[in-house]
């Protein structure tokens with residue numbers, strides 16, 4: 001709930017208006033898990049709240065830790081479905097990759113989540129719960145975990161296909177009554193769903209990552225059916241109207257597949273597509289997905305591709321692969337947990 005909704009709650013319960021701010025503080029800043037923990041609210045009012053509402057916090061049902069420190073969590077989201085969140089420590093940063101849907105409608109050819117089909121939209125509460133309920137303390141024998149510094153909407157689902165909930169989560173993360181984070185700590189990754197991408201650009205200041213993967217139209221359509229409805233050329237045209245040269249960052253995501261999109265011709269098509277829009281390109285190693293006849297390209301190819309883009313004045317980096325031993329690529333663990341991975 002945002003502050004307006006919390007104000008409605010306290011009104012309904014006959015409590016003073018300032019109690020809404022206290023509730024927000026207990027929920028988001030102090031992260032209590034029950035009304036009984038809200039010690040500056042009277043016992044009587046705690047009980048009244050507990051009769052009508054739940055706090056909605058739910059611990060992950062399962063977690064698995066990689067030898068590189070990455071931790072993957074599985075959260076139950078009703079009717080037996082599970083979604084993944086991945087905690088990625090990196091020096092003084094700690095990023096949480098959150099899911100916005102159970103399954104996904106976009107059906108990208110290379111993606112384990114896409115193979116599950118669409119199951120359900122996550123509520124804002126279910127997304128916020130992933131952020132608030134990862135254990136702040138390590139399990140016995142584990143390294144201490146950092147406080148989260150960044151959130152990326154890159155887990156299961158297409159965030160802009162659940163924009164209302166994602167927008168509300170961004171509000172809770174950035175509002176002074178919420179977690180009071182800078183929007184610069186948040187990145188939303190999308191295939192480029194329109195018109196919601198425009199809404200995201202207009203209504204928020206978060207960073208944006210667009211999954212490109214190939215600049216060749218027919219090839220992108222075969223890899224990402226969303227290309228048909230939301231052509232990458234239209235997306236880039238929209239993006240060219242916004243300022244990504246200052247506070248806000250635009251990243252283009254590009255998974256490299258051997259013999260598919262990893263040659264100079266494809267690098268050149270990408271350069272033309274970017275057409276001087278300020279952005280950085282993240283080159284991503286492919287994690288093999290069972291039943292998908294795509295293979296990762298070699299390290300040399302990745303470096304060649306990166307160097308070609310750098311030579312054209314485009315910032316391109318090879319993203320470090322994390323958590324390979326725990327299947328950290330989107331959808332892989334949840335698929336196994338549900339026995340839904342065909343592979």
Ligand code: SF4
Pocket residue numbers: 104105106107108111112113114115155156157158191330
């Ligand atoms: S890559 Fe993203 S948008 Fe495509 S199917 Fe997977 S989760 Fe959905």
